[in-house]
Amino acid sequence: MGFPFKKAGPLSRRKAVFSALGAAALIGAALPAIPTAQAQTGTGYGFDATASISEEPKFTTQQLADGGTLGFDCYRIPSLGVAPNGDVLASWDGRPNNCADAPQPNSIVGRVSTDSGATWGEQNDISTGITAEPKTGYSDPSIVVDWETGDVLNFHVKSFDAGYFNSQPGTDPNDRNVVHVAYATSEDNGATWVPDTVITDQVVADETWDSRFATSGNGIQLQYGAHKGRLVQPSVTRMTNGRVAAVAMLSDDHGATWYPSAPWGNSMDENKIVELSDGTLMNNSRSSSGAETYRKVSYSTDGGVTWTEPTLDTQLPDPRNNASIIRAFPAAPEGSAQAKVLLFSNTATTSGRTNGTIRMSCDDGQTWPISKVFEPGAIQYTSMATLPNGDIGLLWENNGSNIDIFYSQFNLSWLDAGCIGVDADEFSVTAGESTTLNVTLTNPFDNAIVDRAVSLALPEGWQAESVRVSIPSGGSVTVPVQITAPLVADNGDLPVEFSILDGADRYTGRLNLTVQGGQEPSPETEPSVKVNVPNLQDTYATGDKININFAVNNPLGITVNSAPSLGEGENWMPANLRGFDPEQGAPNCRYRNLGANQSYNCTTTTYEVSDSDVERGYVDIPTVWTFTNTAGETVWSKTVDVPRIELNGTQDAVTDAIVTVDPINPVHSNGQSQTVEVQANVTSEGDLPAGSKVAFYLDSSPIDTAAVDAEGYASISIDVDNIASDQPERTFEVRARLVVPEDAPRSIARDALVRFTVLPELVQQNSLVIMDHPDVVSGGQPKTIVVSAKATQLDGSPVAVGTPITFHVNGVEHDSVPTDEEGTADLQLTLDPVHNVGEEYEVTVEATLDELTALTTFKVLADASEEPSPVAGSSNGGSFVALLALLAALGGIVGAVLGLLKL
Known part of the structure; x- marks a missing residue:
């Protein structure tokens, strides 16, 4: 066919x-889905986000806890999770008297939403602190869901008289000088809790581990490979030799027993674990070292038992704060494009707890091309979870005297772009030469990308041939991309951003290339400020916000204070630049006590497009950067202009x-x-x-x-x-x-x-009916009658004119009659007479068309004195024949009378 x-x-x-x-x-090929946000049923190991960036962007916020109410001076340390039945579980510390960490009689409290975060129930206790002496406290919740049993665990610190920093070696659950690992369990999706299962003795390897706590936020359950079903709760442990290591708490029997991984790293702190698309585990950690202002990343390929030594991810600036990392599609199949999509939230600065930011990666966290600020002001810990309605929930705390808990909810469209996976068969280019790379682009979203151009963001002097691609939902394409590097290119790493504009939707991803055969970059001898505009759009409208990042480097041999200020220029609105100048308050790009040969990234700056900017079609932003020494003397100052941002005719x-x-x-x-x-x-x-x-x-x-x-x-x-x-x-x-x-x-x-x-074409199934014929009174004479049959098609229309219908009489073929315009064939049949009263015979007429058969049966009677038998399917046939016989008899009598009168 x-x-x-x-x-x-x-x-x-x-x-x-x-x-x-x-x-x-x-x-x-599978047709791309047309996405709709709708409630899901619990499948796999979680609820997937709606895989579309074409929906109406959504970001809402509501306050769930107000510091100073319900018996608690402040609320801290958010943990967000979703129960197997889809209820959203939010928990946090309720801290009485003050906002201090353990040891004090804190409680773990929370609220439950049964409608994907739209509304919330009353605050309830999960593990209740004891304020009377001897005091007991619970702090730092972390939700772990067992998707196989339906149980929900809420890990937290249990403290008596010692906290993390002064805990003594030991594992006795009654030792008041030991900070313990405990959890509460819910078997009814967070409606009720059984508190105080203490497992300190199970997760401490020896007495050199003198302090520990399960880090707040969430743990996970592994869903791929040989360790499928394993529960993993991240933690941090302080050793007697001063080492601060990360440790994963593991259970292979649904929480009946636990054991610790090998410790890894140093200067570790609160950390999170996520399972990548191939079953590898990634750990993303806060640093406890004041010199490290980026996230630390480690990997495990044996289900969390052993880990690589951590490295700093300079894509993720962090002021030593807790963060959250999750899969956007936790139920995605192993190895799929959606399984590689990660979401990350933190305070994306190197100087203070401000600039709450969401990032997205399409390549298992190797690159983070998408980011958006959701709270530029003071903010601390964050915790995320994907919801049954396809949104993402975000639980977070502000920063102030009475700390509160807030809940935000957003969809992937709110991020203003979708990431695409970018991979290549090789990753090096040679200065002065053209190199053709076979680049694989992967689309994890429901929206197919059809016949769109791919653009590459390359430094000045570089060139790339244009290509067009079509990428089905969840699919990949490999295209040759020719890149020509200038002869004066600097050797080293070169991140290249790939972008696809699909109508109003933008997809982007990064490929890290290595440049060779060029010149060695000269060491910087004076400070520098490099400007980057991430997520640069082709068009902007009034009110749109443009994110601007500044990378500041201090190669001087002294400690300096770095301070930015607004430059002088025409045709721009200085008041529209936020998160930059210290004169405007926090957050800003100032950095006090920037050490010699140190650098930092400022990602808090945004510029809001004005009407006049749109009318002009572009915006120029001048800035001034000044370094002063500890005596307050200026040692360096420079005007740094943000490259002109073309708004590309959004007024049309x-x-x-x-x-x-x-x-x-x-x-x-x-x-x-x-x-x-x-x-x-x-x-x-x-x-x-x-x-x-x-x-x-x-x-x-x-x-x-x-x-x-x-x-x-x-x-x-x-x-x-x-x-x-x-x-x-x-x-x-x-x-x-x-x-x-x-x-x-x-x-x-x-x-x-x-x-x-x-x-498909319908099989034409004809239907055939034959008209029931009444009994016939012969009156001793041969009778000619008509028997009709009708053939129709499936839709009720007549069969084609001339279609032959074959008639059989008492089993013997009699005639073949063609149909007329109405699909009817009439058989004329002459019947033999019956002479003696009381005698009769039966006639069966059968009509056939192909394999269809219809028949009628009637009797031939001697005269009208014989009561004819009723005919099936006809209520008046016999009476009608009797009436005809009567009229015939009357006619005979009238004729006889007339004959006599003539005589």
């Missing part, structure tokens, strides 16, 4: 451009265009080709550029373009080939895209999608 689209005549705007071989490939109304496609009804194959009309409509607040067209795609392949008429419509027709009855139905996707002339402002209208189904 060929492809079900057939090209029409040359004068028609009908297209069918696929061969049968191409059709087989298209039909075998074409950016407001919306494309829709009329629904297409299912096509019923009927033995011949049929025409399917496809009509798109383009609406816009302003006039579309002259020459605008709509490009149509069928299952991601281009088929035709049509001009947009004065009413905003563009249409094409395609012919649909017949699908035989023994072939499956086929569903196809039509995509409509607004295309404006090259010299017009680029359209960012999203593609419109519509699907339609081609159904």
Whole structure:
């Protein structure tokens, strides 16, 4: 069977451009899903986020705990999780008297939401501290869900008279000088809790481990490989020799028993663990060293038993604060594109607890190309979880005298971009040469990327050939990308950002290349400030915020104070630059006591686009950076301009265009080709550029373009080939895209999608009926009667004229009669007479058409004195015959009388 689209005549705007071989490939491919945010049922090891960046962006915040109420001076240390039934569990410390850590009689409290975070129940106790002497306290919650048993554990510190910093060696659960590891258990999705299971003796290897605590936030359950089902709770341990190491607490029997991993690292602190797409575990840790202001990353390939030594990830600045790292799609299959998508939240600065930021990675945390600030002001710990409705929940605490707990909720569209995985067959380029890399791009989102250009952000003097790609949902494509490096390129690492603009949606990822054969970069002898604009968009509108990052380096041999200030310039709004100048308050880009040969990244700065910026089409931002020594003397000062940010004509109304496609009804194959009309409509607040067209795609392949008429419509027709009855139905996707002339402002209208189904040809099943015939009174004479049969098709219409219906009488073939326009065939049948009263015989007439059969049976009687028997299916047939006989008799009598009168 060929492809079900057939090209029409040359004068028609009908297209069918696929061969049968191409059709087989298209039909075998999975169609991209049209995403909708909806509640999920518990599957796998969690609830996946909605895999779309085309939804309306969402970010909401509500306060869950108010410091100074319900008997607690402040609330701290958030932990967010989701129970197997979908209830959202939020827990935190309730701290009486003051906001101090253990030891003091803190309690673990929380609230439950049964509607994906929209509303919350009353605050309830999970593990209650004892304020009377001898005191007992519980602090730092961490939720671990066992998706196989349904149990939920809430790990936390249990303290008496000692806290983390003065705990003594030992594991006796009654030793008041030891800080203990404990957890509460819920078997009813967090509605009630059984507190105080202490496992200190199980997770401490020897007496050199003199203090420890399970780090707050969340633990995980492994879902891949040989250790599937293992529970993993991260912790930090202080040794008697002063080493501060990370330790994973592990259970292979659903929490019945626990054991510790080998300790790893030094100067570790609160840390998180996430399972990557291949089953490798990644640990992401806060540092306890004042010299380290980035996250520390380690890996385990044996389910958390042993770990690599940590390295600093300079993509993740951190002011030594707790953070959160989770999978966006925790139920994704092993090795899948979605399994590689991670979300990370922290205070993304190197100087203080401000600038709450969400980041996204599509390559198991190797790169973090997407970031967005959700709270520029004072903020401390964060904890995230994916929700049953496809959103992401974020529990966080502010920073002040009475610390409060807040709950935010967002979708992936709020991040303003989607990440794509970027990989290559090699990662090195040579200065002065052109290198062709086979680059693999992976799309983990539900939205297919169809026929879009890939752009590369390269330094000045570099070049890359343009390529276009189509990447199905969850799929990958490999394309050759030719990169030419200038002869004067510096050797070393070069991060290259790949971007795909898909209408209003932007996808981006990074590839780290190594430059060789060039010049060795000269050591910096004077301070430098390098500017980067991450997530740079092609277009901006009034009110949009532009993130700006500054990388500040101090190569001087002295400690300095680094202070930025606003530069003088035209055509920009200094008041719109936030998170930069210390004169405007916190957060800002100042760094006190920046050590010799030290550097830092400031990621708090945003610029809000104004009306005048949009009208002008670009914005220039001048800044001034000043280093002073400890005596307050200026040792270096320089004006650093942010590279001009092109707003690219966002004032043009074409950016407001919306494309829709009329629904297409299912096509019923009927033995011949049929025409399917496809009509798109383009609406816009302003006039579309002259020459605008709509490009149509069928299952991601281009088929035709049509001009947009004065009413905003563009249409094409395609012919649909017949699908035989023994072939499956086929569903196809039509995509409509607004295309404006090259010299017009680029359209960012999203593609419109519509699907339609081609159904197989119906097997024409005829039906055959024969009219019931009443009994016949012969009166001793031969009788000629008519027996009718009617044949119809499945839809009720008559069969074709002339269709032969064969009649049999009492089992003997009698005649073959063609049907008329109504599908009826009439058989004329002469019946033998019956002479003697009381005698009769039975006649059966059978009509056949192909394998269909219908029959009627009636009697032939001698005369009217014999009461005819009723005929099945006819309530008046016998009475009608009797009436005819009576009239005939009366007619005879009248005739006789008339004859006598003539005499």
